[in-house]
Amino acid sequence: MSHNIAVIPGDGIGIEVMPEGVRALEAAAHRFNLDLNFTEFDFASCDYHERHGKMMPDDWRDQLGSMDAIFFGAVGMPERVPDHISLWGSLLQFRRAFDQYVNLRPCKLMPGIKSPLAGRAPGDIDFYVVRENTEGEYSSVGGKMFEGTDREVVIQDTVMTRTGIDRVLKFAFELAGTRPRKKLTSATKSNGISITMPYWDERVAEMAKSYPDISVDKFHIDILTANFVLHPDWFDVVVASNLFGDILSDLGPACTGTIGVAPSANINPEGHFPSLFEPVHGSAPDIFGKGIANPIGQIWSAAMMLEHLGHADAGKAVVDAIERVLAAGPGDAPLTPDLGGRGSTGELGETIAEAIKNG
Amino acid sequence: MSHNIAVIPGDGIGIEVMPEGVRALEAAAHRFNLDLNFTEFDFASCDYHERHGKMMPDDWRDQLGSMDAIFFGAVGMPERVPDHISLWGSLLQFRRAFDQYVNLRPCKLMPGIKSPLAGRAPGDIDFYVVRENTEGEYSSVGGKMFEGTDREVVIQDTVMTRTGIDRVLKFAFELAGTRPRKKLTSATKSNGISITMPYWDERVAEMAKSYPDISVDKFHIDILTANFVLHPDWFDVVVASNLFGDILSDLGPACTGTIGVAPSANINPEGHFPSLFEPVHGSAPDIFGKGIANPIGQIWSAAMMLEHLGHADAGKAVVDAIERVLAAGPGDAPLTPDLGGRGSTGELGETIAEAIKNG
Ligand SMILES: CC(C)[C@H](C(=O)O)[C@@H](O)C(=O)O
Ligand SMILES: CC(C)[C@H](C(=O)O)[C@@H](O)C(=O)O
Numbered sequence: 001m002s003h004n005i006a007v008i009p010g011d012g013i014g015i016e017v018m019p020e021g022v023r024a025l026e027a028a029a030h031r032f033n034l035d036l037n038f039t040e041f042d043f044a045s046c047d048y049h050e051r052h053g054k055m056m057p058d059d060w061r062d063q064l065g066s067m068d069a070i071f072f073g074a075v076g077m078p079e080r081v082p083d084h085i086s087l088w089g090s091l092l093q094f095r096r097a098f099d100q101y102v103n104l105r106p107c108k109l110m111p112g113i114k115s116p117l118a119g120r121a122p123g124d125i126d127f128y129v130v131r132e133n134t135e136g137e138y139s140s141v142g143g144k145m146f147e148g149t150d151r152e153v154v155i156q157d158t159v160m161t162r163t164g165i166d167r168v169l170k171f172a173f174e175l176a177g178t179r180p181r182k183k184l185t186s187a188t189k190s191n192g193i194s195i196t197m198p199y200w201d202e203r204v205a206e207m208a209k210s211y212p213d214i215s216v217d218k219f220h221i222d223i224l225t226a227n228f229v230l231h232p233d234w235f236d237v238v239v240a241s242n243l244f245g246d247i248l249s250d251l252g253p254a255c256t257g258t259i260g261v262a263p264s265a266n267i268n269p270e271g272h273f274p275s276l277f278e279p280v281h282g283s284a285p286d287i288f289g290k291g292i293a294n295p296i297g298q299i300w301s302a303a304m305m306l307e308h309l310g311h312a313d314a315g316k317a318v319v320d321a322i323e324r325v326l327a328a329g330p331g332d333a334p335l336t337p338d339l340g341g342r343g344s345t346g347e348l349g350e351t352i353a354e355a356i357k358n359g
Numbered sequence: 360m361s362h363n364i365a366v367i368p369g370d371g372i373g374i375e376v377m378p379e380g381v382r383a384l385e386a387a388a389h390r391f392n393l394d395l396n397f398t399e400f401d402f403a404s405c406d407y408h409e410r411h412g413k414m415m416p417d418d419w420r421d422q423l424g425s426m427d428a429i430f431f432g433a434v435g436m437p438e439r440v441p442d443h444i445s446l447w448g449s450l451l452q453f454r455r456a457f458d459q460y461v462n463l464r465p466c467k468l469m470p471g472i473k474s475p476l477a478g479r480a481p482g483d484i485d486f487y488v489v490r491e492n493t494e495g496e497y498s499s500v501g502g503k504m505f506e507g508t509d510r511e512v513v514i515q516d517t518v519m520t521r522t523g524i525d526r527v528l529k530f531a532f533e534l535a536g537t538r539p540r541k542k543l544t545s546a547t548k549s550n551g552i553s554i555t556m557p558y559w560d561e562r563v564a565e566m567a568k569s570y571p572d573i574s575v576d577k578f579h580i581d582i583l584t585a586n587f588v589l590h591p592d593w594f595d596v597v598v599a600s601n602l603f604g605d606i607l608s609d610l611g612p613a614c615t616g617t618i619g620v621a622p623s624a625n626i627n628p629e630g631h632f633p634s635l636f637e638p639v640h641g642s643a644p645d646i647f648g649k650g651i652a653n654p655i656g657q658i659w660s661a662a663m664m665l666e667h668l669g670h671a672d673a674g675k676a677v678v679d680a681i682e683r684v685l686a687a688g689p690g691d692a693p694l695t696p697d698l699g700g701r702g703s704t705g706e707l708g709e710t711i712a713e714a715i716k717n718g
Contacts, residue, residue: 076550083550084557092551116588118477142516142554152521156554157501162511191435191442192451192605195501195515198443222605223641225584226613229475246551246581247606254585282582 002035003309006067006274010090011045012283013293013345014073020295020349021071021302024318027356028306032314039067044090046077055081055089061097064274069305070094072278073298077285088140091278095133098273100266101164102171103131103245104304105280107232107252107262112326113339115257117229125256127235130172131245133266135164136196138242160196160241165203171269172239173211179236186218187240187248200241224248228255253280260293260338261322263300265308277305294336295349296322321355361394362668365426365633370404370445371642372652372704373432379654379708380430380661383677386715387665391673398426403449405436414440414448420456423633428664429453431637432657436644447499450637454492457632459625460523461530462490462604463663464639466591466611466621471685472698474616476588484615486594489531490604492625494523495555497601519555519600524562530628531598532570538595545577546599546607559600583607587614612639619652619697620681622659624667636664653695654708655681680714 005025009018022038029036041063042048043056055075057063064070072094076086094100109115109125142156176184186204190197201218208216219227221244227234228251240248253262262280279297287293300322307315325348329335334343334351343351364384368377381397388395400422401407402415414434416422423429431453435445453459468474468484501515535543545563549556560577567575578586580603586593587610599607612621621639638656646652659681666674684707688694693702693710702710 082557084553087550088553114477116477117475118473138551138553140553144554144558150521154519154555154558156517156552158515158517160513162509189602189605191446192497193515193602194443194447194497194499195503196513198441199503199513222609223618225606225610226618229588229610229613230618243548243552246548247584250581251584251588251610254588259582259585259589 001310002037003068004037004039004066005305006064006070007038007040008044008070008072009040010073010075010283011047011077011086012074012285012288013281014075014283016288016291016293016345017279017295017298018071018073020345020352021298023349023353024299024356025302025306027353028302028314028318031317031357031359032311034311034314044072044075046075046081046086049081049086049089055086056093064094065098067274069309070274070276071302071305072276074279074281074283076283079285092138094276095266098268098276099134100268100273100276101132101134101168102265102267102269103133103249104265104267105129105131105249105252105262107249107256108258109256110258110261110326111323112329113257113261115255117232117255120232125232127232127252128175128237129245129249129252130168130175130237130239131249132164132168132240132242134242136160136242158196160199162203165200166207169203169207169239172237173207173214176214176237177211181236182214183236184214184216185224185235185238186216187221187224187238187244188218189221189244191220221247225251228252249280260336261296261300263297263304265301265304267308275308277301277308291344291346292337293345294338295345296352299349299352317359318356321352325352325355360669361396362427363396363398363425364664365423365429366397366399367403367429367431368399369432369434369449369642370406370436371433371644371647372640373434373642375647375650375652375704376638376654376657377430377432379704379711380657382708382712383658383715384430384661384665386712387661387673387677390676390716390718391670393670393673403431403434405440405445408440408445408448414445415452423453424457426633428668429633429635430661430664431635433638433640433642435642438644451497453635454625457627457635458493459627459632459635460491460493460527461624461626461628462492462608463624463626464488464490464608464611464621466608466615467617468615469617469620469685470682471688472616472620474614476591476614479591484591486611487534487596488604488608488611489527489534489596489598490608491523491527491599491601492604493601495519495601517555519558521562524559525566528562528566528598531596532566532573535573535596536570540595541573542595543573543575544583544594544597545575546580546583546597546603547577548580548603550579580606584610587611608639619695620655620659622656622663624660624663626667634667636660636667650703650705651696652704653697654704655711658708658711676718677715680711683714684711
């Protein structure tokens with residue numbers, strides 16, 4: 001079975017970690033006899049924007065739409081193109097146009113990685129954030145009035161639909177059902193955000209009726225972030241709106257010490273459109289060009305992509321390889337500086353690729 | 360100089376910790392020769408709602424408007440009254456009607472309190488969150504369409520005004536100017552929330568021009584929450600919109616292990632209306648009635664109120680007393696269970712009141 005994969009490095013350290021992601025995929029393809037065809041695209045980058053005055057060519061949907069998956073690095077160089085232009089002109093377009101309505105982000109304390117939380121060890125933290133990825137607080141509806149005067153006012157709509165909420169809840173409930181603890185936590189803020197969030201709560205309560213074996217709780221987002229720090233062991237699957245999910249899926253990996261390691265999958269569960277796989281970290285302009293970016297977020301995203309394409313064994317082999325290399329520690333393996341090592345992006349990527357091949 | 364203080368215990372543990380807050384105020388009044396007149400109000404509680412079908416009497420503005428300050432416990436009993444009704448019918452009304460546009464929340468690692476973050480000691484974490492408190496994401500503008508059908512959609516507006524943003528920024532810049540590090544961090548999300556947040560960034564950049572001695576940086580809210588955990592020592596004064604400030608001012612205290620201890624001040628800086636002082640914690644229905652609620656959030660809020668009323672020495676004496684009692688630890692002092700002790704709310708409150716008297 002062959003798969004066509006769009007490779008979009010994007011900006012900053014996206015350009016540095018992408019080759020390691022591809023190297024890991026090639027290693028897995030070799031071991032598991034997969035036929036992966038890579039096509040690289042230079043758009044969805046600020047370089048492209050500087051050359052063309054826009055982030056992507058007009059026919060980007062056609063170019064990408066027939067691919068089986070999109071393997072993405074990172075986008076954004078705020079010194080060159082304002083973030084809201086680069087992001088709304090690329091990544092946020094993909095998520096919407098390809099209806100990738102689930103953003104799935106594992107938060108797992110990995111062996112060999114020190115959690116910034118006192119007294120936490122591998123096994124203590126292991127949950128998923130399921131983020132709604134196409135609507136909610138990320139709308140482009142709104143505007144400005146009385147521009148340039150003291151009365152200036154800006155308004156932006158949060159838009160939530162029954163369809164949009166229900167389908168991501170369904171995914172989250174189903175995911176919780178596959179896990180031993182069968183527990184789902186909903187992120188809300190219905191005490192303060194008085195229209196959209198009570199509606200979110202209503203839909204959660206409604207959906208819960210169809211999943212009597214899942215135990216459901218909810219927290220307001222403020223205390224939920226506190227509980228990520230105080231009680232990360234409470235969580236199994238956490239479902240959240242677009243903005244809350246964005247926050248929780250950076251905070252969760254921070255609590256596991258893996259902000260440079262965390263992967264994500266932007267999924268169109270029906271498979272009508274290609275899904276997109278990218279590290280949680282951004283383009284990190286501050287360390288770009290030094291060759292020290294941690295490639296594990298990109299490689300772990302490759303594992304999620306393999307699983308999504310139907311090769312769970314290959315995906316697991318990639319995650320196992322990451323865990324083995326991390327567990328060996330900086331002494332034996334060339335970990336990058338953020339992990340306490342002195343290795344380069346390429347050295348760490350190569351070590352993991354070897355580990356994938358050797359099984 | 361005499362001050363009229365409205366005392367509103369509210370709901371749940373608000374009822375339990377309020378007497379300890381008042382006891383601390385009386386101790387400080389005695390020592391510093393202040394004349395504090397307390398008037399207790401039973402509204403802004405779910406009890407009141409059950410008796411009257413609303414959270415407050417129609418003339419609540421008149422009853423409270425002439426007070427010098429409002430000392431508030433906590434509100435909300437979601438089993439009895441939905442949160443968005445109890446909160447929008449009381450606390451959120453106060454903040455708006457009395458134009459308490461600054462919500463000031465210290466995050467400080469106190470002696471004797473164990474941070475959930477590895478290797479952090481008192482002195483390492485000491486910053487303020489300045490939260491916009493009257494507009495932004497907490498609007499009541501919006502609604503629902505196609506109710507009860509598959510097309511159901513809910514919309515809620517975020518509304519930010521130049522006036523509303525500039526005045527809270529000004530407060531934050533001024534506060535940063537009084538501190539040794541003179542550093543201000545702005546919470547944004549201008550890469551994803553593409554209308555209101557770029558405007559927020561613009562106003563920050565504009566205001567910064569008037570404060571050349573303050574060093575300013577900004578983070579998107581997702582990575583900012585991560586940095587609260589990874590680098591809490593980076594922060595001095597953090598300014599944020601209503602929702603982001605809400606999140607950061609629960610997460611910050613969680614990082615200092617003081618979620619039950621953290622105070623807040625809802626301030627109308629011009630003094631046209633009474634300001635309101637309340638603990639960051641809520642009504643905590645799960646522990647209500649057990650007599651184990653930690654009263655320090657309420658007592659520390661009393662200290663902020665004293666300072667606001669012009670008695671910085673008395674406020675400092677209260678904070679000093681809290682620090683001394685905490686530093687003595689559960690062995691010597693009757694700390695509440697959340698602090699590792701076996702004391703009751705009243706025992707801890709009494710110990711602190713004694714410490715205030717004895718100076
Ligand atoms: C109870 C709730 C409405 C309130 C808020 O969100 O403002 C609380 O969390 C706070 O921080 O004061
Ligand atoms: C870059 C930004 C627009 C994006 C988001 O907010 O979705 C990122 O933070 C993410 O989590 O993928």
